[in-house]
Amino acid sequence: MPPNKMYISTVNHIGCTTRFLLVEPLNFKSKCPDCQAKIEKNEKWTISRLPCPLAQSxxxxxxxxxxxxxxxxxxxxxxxxxxxxxxxxxxxxxxxxxxxxxxxxxxxxxxxxxxxxxxxxxxxxxxxxxxxxxxxxxxxxxxxxxxxxxxxxxxxxxxxxxxxxxxxxxxxxxxxxxxxxxxxxxxxxxxxxxxxxxxxxxxxx
Ligand SMILES: [Zn+2]
Incomplete structure (x- = not known):
């Protein structure tokens, strides 16, 4: 059984000011708290993992x-x-x-x-x-x-x-x-x- 991954990422919609947190796998129904745009995997969004204290490998x-x-x-x-x-x-x-x-x-x-x-x-x-x-x-x-x-x-x-x-x-x-x-x-x-x-x-x- 593969280990359960436990990554948390900070998400930011470029141009908007509010950052928010998501766990992986990312939920693409999540919306930007500022403009309500749906999160997408493109250059308009920055998604970066927080350091995870638990071993993932x-x-x-x-x-x-x-x-x-x-x-x-x-x-x-x-x-x-x-x-x-x-x-x-x-x-x-x-x-x-x-x-x-x-x-x-x-x-x-x-x-x-x-x-x-x-x-x-x-x-x-x-x-x-x-x-x-x-x-x-x-x-x-x-x-x-x-x-x-x-x-x-x-x-x-x-x-x-x-x-x-x-x-x-x-x-x-x-x-x-x-x-x-x-x-x-x-x-x-x-x-x-x-x-x-x-x-x-x-x-x-
Ligand atoms: Zn936004």
Whole structure:
């Protein structure tokens, strides 16, 4: 199933002053609020996408830390609901830890949120980045630190896996999950929730 695209665009009828927002696919029945002309795909209109915080492709997910609601889509996510977090390699493969141990997959991560990009940290060397993730997983599998038997919903979970990787790479050593959440997650999560609310509102117009 292709991911649901969640683009919002600003639309402006050239010569008129009021800009308005539309979701894709564009509804060509929509009218200019100033002159009531129907929107068309020609040079009389400018249509530009707002930056979408949610990943719309594997490329958007690659090389970083990604989060998503543990259950369902960000559209129905409320601040405080459980989150699942993972690290992604250059191919957009996502490594995470859950009740079944370390999992590597791409499915189920559509429309998730990338909260940090590792490319600059690895000097844009994607091989180095991929190798570090594979090496990290190999070590963890040997040490059994992230064995499925070790999983604890609150005390040893997907966040610990990601923080352990950041420690392993010398990116950062966090004293607590709260520090990590404050630095990377909270603000971005609020933005996503706002974006989804706007998207829903515009979709139901
Ligand atoms: Zn107009």
């Amino acid at each position: 594997h490329e958007d997910l690659a090389c970083g830390i990604v989060i998503k609601p543990s259950n369902g889509h960000f559209k129905s996510y409320k601040l405080g609901d459980d989150l699942h977090i993972g690290i992604s390699n250059s191919q957009g493969l996502i490594y995470s830890f859950w009740t079944k141990g370390i999992e590597i997959d791409t499915s189920k991560w559509e429309n998730s949120l990338k909260i940090l990009d590792f490319r600059a940290f690895f000097f844009e060397n994607l091989n180095l980045l991929d190798n570090s993730m594979d090496f990290f997983v190999e070590i963890q599998r040997k040490m059994k630190k992230f064995d499925k038997s070790k999983y604890m919903e609150n005390d040893w979970n997907c966040f610990d896996f990601v923080m352990e990787y950041m420690k392993f790479t010398n990116y950062r050593n966090y004293r607590s999950k709260i520090d990590f959440l404050e630095e990377f997650v909270t603000k971005k999560l609020e933005n996503v929730v706002k974006y989804c609310m706007l998207f829903e509102k515009l979709s139901n117009k």
